[in-house]
Amino acid sequence: MGTEELLYVLALQHVPNLGDSTAKKLIRHTGSPKAIFKEKKQNLLKIEGVGNTRVKELFDPVHLKAAEAELRFIETNKIKPVYFQEANYPEKLKHCLDGPILIFQRGNIDLKDRKIISIVGTRNITSHGTAFCEKLVEELSVLDPVIVSGFAYGVDITAQKAAINNQLQTIGCLAHGLDQIYPKAHKKFVRPVEENGGFITDFWSSDSFDRNNFLKRNRIIAGLSEATIVIESAEKGGSLVTADIADSYNREVFAVPGRPGDKYNTGCNNLIRSQKAHLLTSAADLIYILGWQLEPEAKAVQKQLFVELDKEEELIYDFLKKSGKAQLDTIALNCNFPTFKTAGVLLNMELKGAIRPLPGKLFETT
Template sequence: MNDDSLIYVLALQHCAGIGDITAKRLIQQCGSAEAVFKDRPGHLLKLGGIRKNALDELKDLKHMAAAEKELQFIKKEHIDCHYYSDATYPQKLKHCMDAPILLFSSGAIKIKQQRVISIVGTRQMTMYGKVFCEKLIEDLAVLNPTIVSGFAYGVDICAQKAAIRHGLQTIGCLAHGLNQVYPKTHKRYVPQVEQNGGFYTDFWSTSKPERNNFLKRNRVIAGVSEATIVIESAERGGSLVTADIAQSYNREVFAVPGRTTDKYSVGCNNLIKQQKAHVLTSAADLIYILNWDIEQRPEPVVQKQLFVELDDTEKHIYKYLEENGKQLLDVIALNCDLPVHVLSSTLLGMEMKGVVRPLPGKLFEAV
């Protein structure tokens, strides 16, 4: 799509009174986003599905001005734009009625003819959820699925880090523009995600990570995937919203069962009880329900490392943690004779290799 066409699509996306469903209907009936802006108001009203206040929005020049400014950001930061009729637009998302008319991405995402699953859950993940999530992805790795999540605390980042460790593509769906990272502490994971997939968002650089944006973002998580998995959830939570959206798209939904007394298993148990999700106890359940053929698996994008190689500094740190157990960042730096900034970057690399585990309170332990 050239810049002239993109400007009008951006301007249409910026109109608060016109949602994705209405926008696509207008584009289909008028022929293009540019034609929507240039059509007579009376004719647009006859087409149906648009209100008088939305017509007033189309006349407001602020939308074109905002679109021009956003286009400058897109070009400056080399953001990829995917129009809903483009071949690069995620095929599964394209079939969702309320899918965004324009999707932005960074990294090197490739999900054409890929097995794509979303993994979501609570931000307060327990050790039970963590162990299950990591084991699930380890067992699925042979099938080379793409792992989609929301890049949030807890289950989301656990799934995406595990995907990277096993050489799988992973996609983070964001509730804000690509000019920022939320939560900020996850900024250190951005390069690894972009090297092994990337990020999707339908939000502009002017959008902030507000609550409603997270709820809206969930339709992208559910829409790009053939199945959504809820690892852990309290009685209420965003992951349950994602599960409901996935079900409305006629996609498979899975939930990991837990003890009835566990707070962060209530949501999953309810999904299963209400027959809104399949019981997921292992990778075999997913493979069976989705009818994945394990004998005719595609070649992995990245060859999984069977043996992790550590340099001398990493070996020194690992040996120290192995012998002394959980240790504070500053204590590790002191005893390993390393500057904190050097240690931090080294620990991140070791974390991505799966040999150390970060814990709350700037603690680290060997795996």
């Protein structure tokens, strides 16, 4: 994107109460952000949902002046702006009506053809939640997913540290501009995150920190990802909002069940009970629902590393050897295991190279 074009995109983004969906409508109608500011007011008024107040606000010269200042910040601090019509704009975010017309990136972000999941939850994560999150990311690491979160206390930073420890790319979606870091206690994690991914926001450097920004930020967390996982949540909280947004985008939502009555299990249990989220007990549940498969190279490595099967795995292996291809439910029924447990055993066997998944959610021995 050229400097002039970026200037007008920034000016459009600066217009208050315009919204990204309306901004996209204006761009489609006129052809470009610059053309919007050159268009006659009466023509813009013909666009459904724009209205006189917004059109009047568009032509306030304050927006171009503000855009010039933000452009200087971007250039000085080597921020990477990404326009929603550019090829390197996150693919899944393109399909969100209210996705930002412009996002700002810093670090080493590469989302092309990647498996992407978001992990969110309470800021008051328990030791059980921490252990589950770390194990989940470790189990998923063989699939090399990108881990997205909000860089906040609790579940967010736990997931992102786990990603770094497993050499996975991780993205921190910020509720403020790239001129600051919140919480300040997490400054020590900025460099590791940027080396293993980076930060994304649609807030400007001139945007002061405000807790209300979290709600706007959450749509990016949900929009970037194929699925959103909630690990521990009270009855109300930002992670539940993120789950609702993900659901509205027709993305898969997963929640980790917890003991009834525990404060930070209530939100997850409610999501599962209302059927707004899949129950998540291990990486196998997510892999099964999303239909993810190991790459051949990963399978080969895992087969060399693990050569022994335990009794449960041997039972399933023997059944598949005799019957050939079979679906998860069929395997569970014939081996007398619960479905959720069978999914976990199948994942372990796949990692060991003993079986392989097939189209149609079938499995067979290698």
